[in-house]
Amino acid sequence: MHTIRVWFAKRHEACYISHLDLQRVVQRALKLARVPVWYTQGFNPHIYLTFAMPLPLGQQSITESFDFRTEQERLDTAALYWELNRALPRGIEVFDITPAKMGPGQIAFARYLIRFDGDAQQMQSRVEEFLSQKEILVDKRTKRGGVRQMDLAPYLGRRSWLPGEGDGAAVLDLTLPAGSTLNLNPDLLLNALEQATGIDPLDTSICRTQLLTADFKEFE
Amino acid sequence: MIDKKLRRALLAVQKPGRYTGGELGSVYKDPQKMDCRFAFCFPDTYEVGMSFLGMKVLYEILNARENIWCERAFMPWVDMVEQMRKLEIPLFSIESKTPLSQFDIVGFTLPYELSYSNILAMLDLAGIPFYAKKRGLDQPLIVAGGPCTCNAEPVADFFDAIMLGEGEEQLPALCDAVIDAKRRGLSKEELLLNLSKIKGVYVPSLYTVRYNPDGTVKHVTAHKGAPRVIEKAILPNFRHQPLPTHFTVPMVGAVHDRAMIEVLRGCVRGCRFCQAGFIYRPMRERDADMLNCAAQDLCRNTGYEEVSLTSLSTSDHSQLEALLDKLLVWTQGEHVNLALPSLRIDNFSESLVEKTTRVRKSGLTFAPEAGTQRLRDVINKNVTMDEVIRSCTLAFKNGYTAVKLYFMMGLPTETMEDIKGIADTAQAVVDLFYSLPEKPKGKGVTVSISVACFVPKPFTPFQFAAQDTMEQLREKQQYLLSCVRSKKISVSYHDARISFLEAVFAKGNRKLSKVLVEAYRNGCCFDGWGDLFKFDTWVECFKKCGIDMAFFANRPIPFDEITPWEHFSYGVDKSFLIREYERAQAAQPTMPCNRQCSGCGANKLMGGGKCVAYDQSVVR
Numbered sequence: 001m002h003t004i005r006v007w008f009a010k011r012h013e014a015c016y017i018s019h020l021d022l023q024r025v026v027q028r029a030l031k032l033a034r035v036p037v038w039y040t041q042g043f044n045p046h047i048y049l050t051f052a053m054p055l056p057l058g059q060q061s062i063t064e065s066f067d068f069r070t071e072q073e074r075l076d077t078a079a080l081y082w083e084l085n086r087a088l089p090r091g092i093e094v095f096d097i098t099p100a101k102m103g104p105g106q107i108a109f110a111r112y113l114i115r116f117d118g119d120a121q122q123m124q125s126r127v128e129e130f131l132s133q134k135e136i137l138v139d140k141r142t143k144r145g146g147v148r149q150m151d152l153a154p155y156l157g158r159r160s161w162l163p164g165e166g167d168g169a170a171v172l173d174l175t176l177p178a179g180s181t182l183n184l185n186p187d188l189l190l191n192a193l194e195q196a197t198g199i200d201p202l203d204t205s206i207c208r209t210q211l212l213t214a215d216f217k218e219f220e
Numbered sequence: 221m222i223d224k225k226l227r228r229a230l231l232a233v234q235k236p237g238r239y240t241g242g243e244l245g246s247v248y249k250d251p252q253k254m255d256c257r258f259a260f261c262f263p264d265t266y267e268v269g270m271s272f273l274g275m276k277v278l279y280e281i282l283n284a285r286e287n288i289w290c291e292r293a294f295m296p297w298v299d300m301v302e303q304m305r306k307l308e309i310p311l312f313s314i315e316s317k318t319p320l321s322q323f324d325i326v327g328f329t330l331p332y333e334l335s336y337s338n339i340l341a342m343l344d345l346a347g348i349p350f351y352a353k354k355r356g357l358d359q360p361l362i363v364a365g366g367p368c369t370c371n372a373e374p375v376a377d378f379f380d381a382i383m384l385g386e387g388e389e390q391l392p393a394l395c396d397a398v399i400d401a402k403r404r405g406l407s408k409e410e411l412l413l414n415l416s417k418i419k420g421v422y423v424p425s426l427y428t429v430r431y432n433p434d435g436t437v438k439h440v441t442a443h444k445g446a447p448r449v450i451e452k453a454i455l456p457n458f459r460h461q462p463l464p465t466h467f468t469v470p471m472v473g474a475v476h477d478r479a480m481i482e483v484l485r486g487c488v489r490g491c492r493f494c495q496a497g498f499i500y501r502p503m504r505e506r507d508a509d510m511l512n513c514a515a516q517d518l519c520r521n522t523g524y525e526e527v528s529l530t531s532l533s534t535s536d537h538s539q540l541e542a543l544l545d546k547l548l549v550w551t552q553g554e555h556v557n558l559a560l561p562s563l564r565i566d567n568f569s570e571s572l573v574e575k576t577t578r579v580r581k582s583g584l585t586f587a588p589e590a591g592t593q594r595l596r597d598v599i600n601k602n603v604t605m606d607e608v609i610r611s612c613t614l615a616f617k618n619g620y621t622a623v624k625l626y627f628m629m630g631l632p633t634e635t636m637e638d639i640k641g642i643a644d645t646a647q648a649v650v651d652l653f654y655s656l657p658e659k660p661k662g663k664g665v666t667v668s669i670s671v672a673c674f675v676p677k678p679f680t681p682f683q684f685a686a687q688d689t690m691e692q693l694r695e696k697q698q699y700l701l702s703c704v705r706s707k708k709i710s711v712s713y714h715d716a717r718i719s720f721l722e723a724v725f726a727k728g729n730r731k732l733s734k735v736l737v738e739a740y741r742n743g744c745c746f747d748g749w750g751d752l753f754k755f756d757t758w759v760e761c762f763k764k765c766g767i768d769m770a771f772f773a774n775r776p777i778p779f780d781e782i783t784p785w786e787h788f789s790y791g792v793d794k795s796f797l798i799r800e801y802e803r804a805q806a807a808q809p810t811m812p813c814n815r816q817c818s819g820c821g822a823n824k825l826m827g828g829g830k831c832v833a834y835d836q837s838v839v840r
Contacts, residue, residue: 013222013242016230021237021471028244028469028523031555039555058231087523089471090242202228 001038003069005100005220006084009062010055011207014091019054025089026066033083038069052104052219053178053211056185061208067100101220102213110178111210112186113162116170117203123170124161130196131156138192140184152189178211222317229303237472238266239300241314245468245522247283247290248315255287255399259313259323259360263338264331264748266294266314270468271476273530274329274366278387280464288395291315291323292468295338296345298746304345311345320346324398326360327391328379330368333725334718334748336375340740343378350737352380352425357408361398365391369422370452370499371678371785374725374732376424380412384788385420385452386485388461393418416446420453427787429730435771437729437782451789454825458485458504463514469522478526478559479518481511483543487532488813490820491589492600492804493628495677496532498797499790501822502831503813508539512546519556526557534560536814584615587626590634591641597807598633600800605645612649616656621663623649629696629713630674630688632804639696642669643703650708668710671700673719677726678785679792681800686776687723690716717755721747723773729784735765793821 010017017025027047030037039045052065077097084094116123130136136152158175176184190201211219222230222240230236251257260279262269269275275292282290291313296304304311310319320326326348328339340350343362349355352362364372365383372382383390394415401411416423426446430438442448455461463481470477486503487496515527527547534540544558551558588608589601596603612623627642646667653665673693676685688696693716704711725732738761746752762769777783779798796819803810810818813831817823823831 013240016236016240017471018235018237021473024473025244025471028525030523031525032244032520032523045555057236058227087244089244090246090248202224202231 001069001071002073002075003067003100004075005052005065005067005098006094007063007065007096007098008088008092008094009060010064010092011060011062012091014089015058015060017089017092018057019051023049023051025092029084029087030068032087033080035068035080035084036070036072036075038071050104053107053110055208056187059186059206059208062095063208063210067104098220105180106213107179107211107219108177108181108214109158109175109212109216110208111173111175111212113207113209114172114174114186114190115205115207116172116199117168118170120168120170123199124172126197126199127170127172127193128161130193131159136189136192138188140188152184152192155184156189173209175212225307225309226317229300229307229309232303233299234297235472238294239296239314241292241317243468243471245466246292246315247279247468249283249289251289251316251318253287254289255402256289256325256395257318257323258282258288258290258395259293259318259320259326260290261293261320261326261328261339261342262331263295263328263335263342264746265297266470266472267474269294270470270474272329272331273480273482274387276464276467276480277482278391279468280466281388281392282395285392285395287399288392291318293320293342295335295342295746298752301341301345310347311342321348321360323360324402325395326362328362328364329366330364330372330375331366332748333368333374333722336725336736337740337745337747339375339378340736341745344740350378351733352378355380361411363394367496367499370495370788370790371726371728372422372424373429373730373784374728374736376422376730377733379424380408381415382422382424383420383453384422384450385790386455387453388455390418390420390453394421413444413446416444418453420450422450422788424730429784435768437784437786439782440787442787449787449789451825452499452791454791455504456826459507460510461506463506463511463518465514465517465521467518467522467524469524476528477524478528479515479522479524479556480528480530481515481518482506482531483511483529483534483537483540484531488536489533489602490600490800490810490812490818492598492681492800493589493631493674493677494532495680498679498792498820500532501791501813501820502826503536504831505537505539508537508543508546511543515547516550519551519554525555526559527551528559536812538814584620584622585624585626586611588645589626589628590631590638591627591643591645592638594807595631595634595638595641597809598804599628599631600804600809602809602812605648608645609648609652612652613656616653616660616665617658619660621653621660622666622668624668624670625649627669627671628674629671629700630693630719632674632682632685633807634688634696636696636699639700640703642671642700643705643709646704646709647706650706665708666710667708668712671697671711671713673714673716675719675723675726678783679790679797681797681804683727683783683797684777684779684801687720687773689770689774690720693719715750715753718747718750718753720769720773721755721758724769725772727772727777727784729772731765731767735761735767738765791820791822791825796820 037047040048048069050067055061080097138152139147140150142148160173162171186206193199194201279290282288293313312319361380363381364379365387369382369384397414412423415421416426426443428441432438484505486500488503491497588603590596646669649667653659676682676687697713739758742757744754744757
């Protein structure tokens with residue numbers, strides 16, 4: 001049995017497909033592309049399918065992945081690439097198919113590009129001023145459904161600004177904890193930013209660009 | 221394509237995927253190269269609309285044309301309506317997000333009477349005036365098709381043209397007339413005249429309706445050469461009419477989210493309450509090989525895990541078992557389930573059960589419709605208690621433990637004895653289960669009975685009948701509950717108020733358009749959605765407009781009265797409907813078309829002679 005990891009981007013209209021709906025979309029696509037997937041052997045056989053890191057609704061990503069299993073020794077990944085892309089909706093694009101080397105549990109960080117529309121320099125200094133505070137308190141929902149107050153400031157160290165390209169936006173490259181131990185949705189930060197500065201989250205867009213392990217190696 | 225305003229709305233609503241399009245199978249074209257842009261509107265939510273086969277058929281046919289782009293629009297859910305109003309986002313097509321007002325043609329399907337208020341809501345959200353006479357060439361042409369057009373009079377004032385019958389050839393013809401009018405710079409009047417010449421196209425503004433002092437129709441006059449009677453459009457060769465094989469696959473779960481192949485159209489049975497059974501006559505089958513190929517193509521193009529053999533009565537297809545054998549050759553290997561939603565009790569055979577249960581077992585549904593043999597003869601549902609028992613025996617022996625039985629109440633000639641019969645029928649099925657030595661081990665049985673309120677519909681023999689009043693229906697519902705003794709039987713029934721309003725609009729006339737506008741202005745929409753239904757508001761609006769609801773719903777129609785739908789023809793003669801109504805009063809059943817022709821007149825639609833169905837050599 002081999003576990004195959006399919007890497008894809010989720011953009012444009014596809015940002016509004018929920019995780020649950022995405023699972024069904026991918027199952028159908030695998031079927032449609034006639035991928036020799038392994039079905040679970042239970043009473044109600046279905047495709048074995050896992051996603052590394054569900055993406056919050058409305059965000060874009062160029063580093064999504066899902067895993068399926070196959071008993072086939074050799075897989076024609078080039079053909080699969082074309083077939084899968086033909087079978088997926090607009091905005092979801094497969095860009096690579098690899099063996100799964102790491103388990104999703106090894107993911108510890110996610111890297112994002114966050115784009116702030118407006119005058120690049122002015123935006124950058126407004127946001128930077130907010131990010132450099134000693135303490136940024138936000139309410140985070142816990143897994144049990146409660147709300148817990150936490151400080152974001154200690155987690156914002158890995159950030160840099162992309163050189164301006166003069167297209168009316170400042171672009172922040174930010175790495176945040178992600179995965180099962182601590183997961184920080186950049187929406188949390190943007191909502192806090194809005195409260196503090198009035199910058200509208202709709203004047204920003206978030207794109208996940210990389211998943212990293214605890215020692216900052218790229219998730220493979 | 222998704223601008224900031226829309227993003228804001230999408231992030232504030234539930235299931236934003238309902239509004240964003242882009243699904244597999246959705247069609248995108250270059251708007252600059254189009255001669256005609258068509259917005260196909262479904263007056264209910266995305267989930268309901270995406271289950272509707274008619275939309276899939278016409279979407280594929282229109283988009284097969286190089287110069288036409290057909291896009292979709294649905295009624296946004298209440299949270300989205302609120303956002304769109306707040307942010308001033310006009311209703312848009314989900315493919316290109318183009319406002320509806322910028323289309324050449326906006327076409328609504330009329331799936332059920334209780335969606336009429338949603339049509340007004342959609343026009344309003346799009347900023348398009350309701351009344352056809354208030355719209356010039358600067359506005360899109362607003363048209364309608366679908367089942368309810370057989371009495372479209374209550375909504376006639378809103379539409380420029382209404383299409384009766386089968387749309388596969390008629391709708392492209394309508395688009396061509398619009399393209400021609402654009403090219404030649406015709407006025408709206410000239411365009412409408414041209415549309416009235418297309419088979420089955422009804423241009424309401426070319427007809428005036430006069431009324432008698434008692435509120436009944438005196439006469440309907442056609443103007444400017446429009447046909448006096450509009451006869452429905454019908455396909456010349458249904459047997460070989462291609463099926464859609466590229467469904468748009470919804471990502472937000474549709475109600476019926478599966479591949480569908482329409483195996484036959486029309487129905488041979490002639491159940492006297494069933495509108496579909498009369499307006500789609502004559503019954504025509506598709507070729508089994510063609511169906512099998514289409515099913516396979518459709519599954520391979522969509523990735524669906526289930527294919528449903530859809531029709532009014534699938535087991536009446538003369539080649540059904542052969543078709544199932546062909547399908548079973550490939551469905552299991554491709555992990556595809558088979559579903560047969562419209563089985564009849566009387567020809568539910570052993571091999572059929574076996575073939576459909578090879579992949580997965582679920583509940584079975586039967587529709588005896590009435591609780592006693594006498595009443596089943598009245599409605600011409602030619603099913604006997606023996607057949608119910610035989611089919612359930614078969615089902616139980618094959619491992620089924622849940623049976624759902626559909627009934628109606630408020631049927632013509634019905635007495636309390638018939639209501640008790642519903643409970644007795646369910647009890648007999650429960651008793652049967654426990655009497656069988658071969659019953660599934662260690663499991664109990666559940667018999668669910670679902671009881672709808674009878675709604676008399678145009679173009680059925682029961683169009684002349686009055687609906688029971690809401691009080692009568694409620695009394696019968698209570699009596700039924702008192703008759704059920706077993707805990708294995710669960711009873712559900714329809715809200716009598718909803719059925720009452722449905723009857724009013726089903727048999728309504730043009731005067732109802734102003735009530736619709738009034739009700740919409742007072743917040744009515746999503747009337748079919750129980751919890752959003754505002755019955756008291758409806759009653760007030762009718763009162764305010766001076767229109768008596770009971771006049772339409774609870775009054776029997778004399779045979780010689782001119783009905784609001786008298787100027788439409790679905791091929792079935794009124795004299796036949798009268799004959800059938802009289803046979804119903806005498807509890808005399810009528811044979812299905814494939815056993816004996818009863819001369820309904822629908823054969824004339826196909827140029828006379830015998831209907832295809834009557835010719836069929838395989839008769840059950």
